[in-house]
Amino acid sequence: MTDVLDAGANREADEVPATTRADWTSDQEVRWCPGCGDYSILTAMQLLLPELKARREKTVFISGIGCAARFPYYMNTYGVHTIHGRAPAVATGLAMARPDLDVWVIGGDGDMLSIGGNHLIHALRRNVNLNILLFNNQIYGLTKGQFSPTSQKGKVTKSSPVGLVARPFNPISVALGSEATFVARTHDMDRQHMQDTFRRAYEHEGSAFVEVLQNCNVFNDGVFSTITKKDVREDMLIELNHGQPILFGSEKQYGVALAPEGVVIVDVAKLGIENVMVHDETIRNPSTAFSLSRIAKTPATPTPIGVFRAIDRDEFSSSVAAQIQEVQAQLGKGDLGDLLRSQPTWEV
Amino acid sequence: MTDTVDAGPAAEAPAVDEVIIRFAGDSGDGMQLTGDRFTTASAMFGNDLATLPEYPAEIRAPAGTMAGVSAFQVHISDHDITTPGDAPDVLVAMNPAALRSDLHTLVPGGTVILNRDTFEERNLAKAGYDHNPIDGDDLAGYQVIEVPMTTLTKDACKELGVKPRDADRSKNFFALGLLSWMYSRPIEATLDWIEVKFADRELVAAANRAAFNAGHAYGETAELGSQRVVVRKAPLEPGTYTNINGNTALSWGLVAASQLSGLPLFLGSYPITPASDVLHELSKHKEFGVTTFQAEDEIAAVGAAIGASYGGSLGVTTTSGPGVALKGEAMGLAVSLELPLVVVDIQRGGPSTGLPTKTEAADLMMAMYGRHGESPVPIVAARTPADCFNIAIEAARIALTHQTPVILLSDGYLANGSEPWRLPEVADLVPIDVVYATEFNQTNEDGEGVFWPYLRDENLNRPLALPGTPDLMHRIGGIEKEDGTGNVSYSPENHELMVHLRHKRIASIPVPDAEVAGDADADLLIVGWGSTWGAITGAVRRIRTAGRKVAHVHLTHLNPLPANLGDLLRSHRRVMVPEMNLGQLSRILRAEFLVDAEILSKVKGQPFTAGEIQHAINQRLDELAGEGS
Numbered sequence: 001m002t003d004v005l006d007a008g009a010n011r012e013a014d015e016v017p018a019t020t021r022a023d024w025t026s027d028q029e030v031r032w033c034p035g036c037g038d039y040s041i042l043t044a045m046q047l048l049l050p051e052l053k054a055r056r057e058k059t060v061f062i063s064g065i066g067c068a069a070r071f072p073y074y075m076n077t078y079g080v081h082t083i084h085g086r087a088p089a090v091a092t093g094l095a096m097a098r099p100d101l102d103v104w105v106i107g108g109d110g111d112m113l114s115i116g117g118n119h120l121i122h123a124l125r126r127n128v129n130l131n132i133l134l135f136n137n138q139i140y141g142l143t144k145g146q147f148s149p150t151s152q153k154g155k156v157t158k159s160s161p162v163g164l165v166a167r168p169f170n171p172i173s174v175a176l177g178s179e180a181t182f183v184a185r186t187h188d189m190d191r192q193h194m195q196d197t198f199r200r201a202y203e204h205e206g207s208a209f210v211e212v213l214q215n216c217n218v219f220n221d222g223v224f225s226t227i228t229k230k231d232v233r234e235d236m237l238i239e240l241n242h243g244q245p246i247l248f249g250s251e252k253q254y255g256v257a258l259a260p261e262g263v264v265i266v267d268v269a270k271l272g273i274e275n276v277m278v279h280d281e282t283i284r285n286p287s288t289a290f291s292l293s294r295i296a297k298t299p300a301t302p303t304p305i306g307v308f309r310a311i312d313r314d315e316f317s318s319s320v321a322a323q324i325q326e327v328q329a330q331l332g333k334g335d336l337g338d339l340l341r342s343q344p345t346w347e348v
Numbered sequence: 349m350t351d352t353v354d355a356g357p358a359a360e361a362p363a364v365d366e367v368i369i370r371f372a373g374d375s376g377d378g379m380q381l382t383g384d385r386f387t388t389a390s391a392m393f394g395n396d397l398a399t400l401p402e403y404p405a406e407i408r409a410p411a412g413t414m415a416g417v418s419a420f421q422v423h424i425s426d427h428d429i430t431t432p433g434d435a436p437d438v439l440v441a442m443n444p445a446a447l448r449s450d451l452h453t454l455v456p457g458g459t460v461i462l463n464r465d466t467f468e469e470r471n472l473a474k475a476g477y478d479h480n481p482i483d484g485d486d487l488a489g490y491q492v493i494e495v496p497m498t499t500l501t502k503d504a505c506k507e508l509g510v511k512p513r514d515a516d517r518s519k520n521f522f523a524l525g526l527l528s529w530m531y532s533r534p535i536e537a538t539l540d541w542i543e544v545k546f547a548d549r550e551l552v553a554a555a556n557r558a559a560f561n562a563g564h565a566y567g568e569t570a571e572l573g574s575q576r577v578v579v580r581k582a583p584l585e586p587g588t589y590t591n592i593n594g595n596t597a598l599s600w601g602l603v604a605a606s607q608l609s610g611l612p613l614f615l616g617s618y619p620i621t622p623a624s625d626v627l628h629e630l631s632k633h634k635e636f637g638v639t640t641f642q643a644e645d646e647i648a649a650v651g652a653a654i655g656a657s658y659g660g661s662l663g664v665t666t667t668s669g670p671g672v673a674l675k676g677e678a679m680g681l682a683v684s685l686e687l688p689l690v691v692v693d694i695q696r697g698g699p700s701t702g703l704p705t706k707t708e709a710a711d712l713m714m715a716m717y718g719r720h721g722e723s724p725v726p727i728v729a730a731r732t733p734a735d736c737f738n739i740a741i742e743a744a745r746i747a748l749t750h751q752t753p754v755i756l757l758s759d760g761y762l763a764n765g766s767e768p769w770r771l772p773e774v775a776d777l778v779p780i781d782v783v784y785a786t787e788f789n790q791t792n793e794d795g796e797g798v799f800w801p802y803l804r805d806e807n808l809n810r811p812l813a814l815p816g817t818p819d820l821m822h823r824i825g826g827i828e829k830e831d832g833t834g835n836v837s838y839s840p841e842n843h844e845l846m847v848h849l850r851h852k853r854i855a856s857i858p859v860p861d862a863e864v865a866g867d868a869d870a871d872l873l874i875v876g877w878g879s880t881w882g883a884i885t886g887a888v889r890r891i892r893t894a895g896r897k898v899a900h901v902h903l904t905h906l907n908p909l910p911a912n913l914g915d916l917l918r919s920h921r922r923v924m925v926p927e928m929n930l931g932q933l934s935r936i937l938r939a940e941f942l943v944d945a946e947i948l949s950k951v952k953g954q955p956f957t958a959g960e961i962q963h964a965i966n967q968r969l970d971e972l973a974g975e976g977s
């Protein structure tokens with residue numbers, strides 16, 4: 001194996017060649033429905049990677065199943081379209097085996113929070129070096145419109161014709177509950193914000209989790225338009241910026257403050273700017289970030305976007321590799337003949 | 349059977365050619381350890397041997413009850429043997445429950461050694477006795493040796509200042525000492541072992557040593573002299589030996605495969621009996637660059653192994669039947685991706701939780717067909733504990749050279765059973781050649797080099813290009829792919845072509861011809877697979893020693909089957925297939941070869957004995973003789 005990758009390693013010493021969007025675009029025809037939010041996410045990614053000076057051969061997209069999960073086919077990188085829900089597991093094995101790679105994980109809300117919820121929370125808990133993008137359209141797109149674990153209570157879908165009974169997951173809260181070290185939200189209507197957020201995820205060492213609010217214009221059109229449409233954004237999206245007071249509204253007249261019952265939206269004029277929360281993504285205790293994630297229960301109310309949390313913690317695969325190196329440093333490389341003789345032996 | 353030995357540890361003891369001893373007691377009595385130490389001493393002494401540990405399913409079943417009985421059977425001999433024995437000659441019963449649960453296994457006239465101290469009201473009641481079997485006629489027809497083991501152990505430990513309760517824990521060493529004396533075992537190795545094992549608990553070491561010595565001396569002082577025998581060395585092939593169980597051999601085989609292929613070993617696993625010991629063993633061998641990943645479930649375990657394999661590791665996942673059921677979809681993905689993967693199924697009694705600590709071999713159909721769609725995978729099965737080493741290498745070799753998931757079948761009996769193993773020379777192990785693509789393999793319309801991930805070679809294998817390889821970026825996935833380009837394709841003709849290619853690729857993997865043991869011209873052919881090898885081989889030897897003819901074919905490769913198998917099956921008048929299931933291989937043989945392969949089934953959570961198979965063979969031979977030829 002090492003021989004094969006030597007060629008790549010030699011290149012590593014060289015400057016990364018400049019690339020353009022075209023270099024990152026595969027020859028496959030994109031098959032999402034016209035108008036699907038997935039297009040703009042793909043564009044954001046294809047435009048960002050040249051800026052990041054990433055290497056195509058060192059970049060791998062691993063996905064589950066769903067509309068979102070078709071993403072790898074359209075990237076001119078390495079890619080595996082796996083099975084429903086299991087992308088974080090496959091990606092974990094790859095990241096452990098190959099710490100030299102940039103591994104991105106792509107999936108939908110059903111893929112990552114329903115069938116694959118277990119893998120997602122454990123990847124986040126372990127802090128494996130993965131960039132995980134969850135395209136949340138609050139619906140099962142590929143299977144044509146059943147409710148998903150992020151669909152709103154009361155939602156009428158094909159499988160809930162008189163309204164959905166259960167309450168949804170909030171993906172940001174789930175990620176924070178798993179103590180993910182990087183948690184962010186962005187949306188498909190703002191390329192610059194997506195790129196800024198993906199860049200932060202890429203630069204983060206460990207699991208980076210990004211929820212991308214994504215419009216499924218066929219089965220769930222406009223679920224996020226109450227917050228992401230250009231003309232409402234100022235009032236409905238609460239941008240989180242590290243070190244800045246959390247303010248929103250056309251005049252920055254609203255803010256976020258800590259109250260006994262959690263984080264609440266306040267009128268800045270009434271409360272005073274000094275009482276508005278200053279965003280700190282580096283607080284180790286995830287409770288504050290969790291409170292922020294609870295501000296909006298539905299897209300009908302102002303919703304925070306940006307980086308909720310970004311902290312340093314030991315990365316999983318390198319810690320596993322370090323244990324191996326430590327043992328090898330102590331004992332030397334294993335010798336098979338010695339292993340076979342490691343239990344009591346006798347001669348005949 | 350007895351004659352006098354002129355040398356050895358017990359010069360005056362008469363020799364017997366073999367003995368089967370069953371140590372049985374409460375889970376807390378340390379019977380596995382006792383059996384294991386007796387086995388090691390016998391192995392080092394030079395006997396051939398085979399073991400059968402039997403654990404209760406509960407970790408802490410109520411003490412003294414039948415549910416809590418833990419037993420260890422060991423067969424030692426001065427000649428080549430293949431099973432842990434049909435019925436024990438000696439039963440060591442540490443409490444009434446052990447006697448009640450295992451007495452029926454003993455040969456008529458066999459010896460019962462019991463710890464008399466435990467045969468009091470409370471323990472008798474817990475075992476479900478309404479009387480004391482020592483006083484009743486339960487033990488009529490057996491030789492009974494009653495020993496107050498608890499009392500004698502406590503006495504032996506008194507001087508040491510060990511608390512009576514702690515001293516009680518050493519009574520298994522008393523039993524071990526007594527049995528070591530009765531069978532003239534060398535004692536140094538055991539005493540040394542106590543020293544090392546309890547190095548940081550001097551008082552425990554002292555108590556165990558005292559108990560062992562007291563047990564050893566008891567035989568002498570209680571005038572059990574007439575019971576003392578020796579089982580002489582077996583004429584084993586010259587070489588260096590170790591006593592090995594199946595799970596350890598399998599783990600080492602995987603390490604060997606990693607060394608032979610030059611690929612790092614990646615194990616994704618989720619704990620499950622009886623497979624967990626492979627995870628434990630491999631976790632200890634980081635010096636070989638082994639990465640072990642205890643995943644959140646079996647699906648993640650196989651998923652991670654697939655990811656690691658895609659990245660250029662030897663990807664392995666180990667589990668038992670319930671775990672294989674969970675891995676089915678991911679194995680289908682590996683079939684579609686045509687990535688190397690070793691899936692180890694250490695079978696246990698099913699369905700569902702079934703008999704987690706007992707053996708069965710009823711996952712063959714699941715291995716063959718337990719995935720959706722047409723998704724063939726090669727299957728190999730180990731036949732003895734030591735054979736698990738070879739089979740692990742074979743599974744990895746097939747996976748890596750044919751780029752496919754391979755299922756390796758072992759079972760609880762092989763996993764925990766042990767036998768002396770003549771160590772192979774590392775230099776004799778055959779390297780595994782792994783080739784990864786580094787160059788374009790096609791030219792597009794514009795005359796530029798491109799990489800087609802599904803452009804097959806003459807063996808129908810596709811090129812694997814590892815991520816990180818410059819220029820060969822490509823996408824693969826579980827959706828049907830166009831032959832050659834690997835692009836997503838829903839074309840009906842292409843799907844049919846790919847289904848056939850995947851089938852043909854696996855069906856044409858070369859497999860060694862099946863070899864016939866016994867009489868090639870016999871009327872009756874016994875076909876076996878997996879751990880039934882020992883019992884079938886033992887039975888066939890007995891039948892042939894008695895002057896009757898029988899043939900035996902034992903399959904290592906279950907998919908594809910050896911090319912000569914059909915001819916072999918058709919060249920005997922009758923075919924019988926002993927299996928620890930209701931007839932899975934026999935059904936495959938019927939389907940594949942249109943032969944009347946008869947099932948001999950056993951599903952008791954225990955391996956066949958040679959006697960059971962011998963009996964079935966004799967019946968068939970009698971019938972064949974009656975039919976004439």
Ligand SMILES: Cc1ncc(C[n+]2csc(CCOP(=O)(O)OP(=O)(O)O)c2C)c(N)n1
Pocket residue numbers: 065066067068069084107108109110111112135137139140141142143148677
């Ligand atoms: C094991 C399995 N179960 C069910 C399916 C069917 N299935 C495919 S995608 C999907 C849900 C897709 O929803 P989501 O993950 O939100 O992705 P989207 O299509 O909305 O992007 C389901 C249920 C499957 N492919 N595999």
Ligand code: SF4
Pocket residue numbers: 031032033035036037038067068137141142215216217218219
């Ligand atoms: S179904 Fe919805 S999510 Fe899927 S491609 Fe169409 S618009 Fe996009």
Ligand SMILES: [Mg+2]
Pocket residue numbers: 066108109110135136137138139140141148
């Ligand atoms: Mg969805």
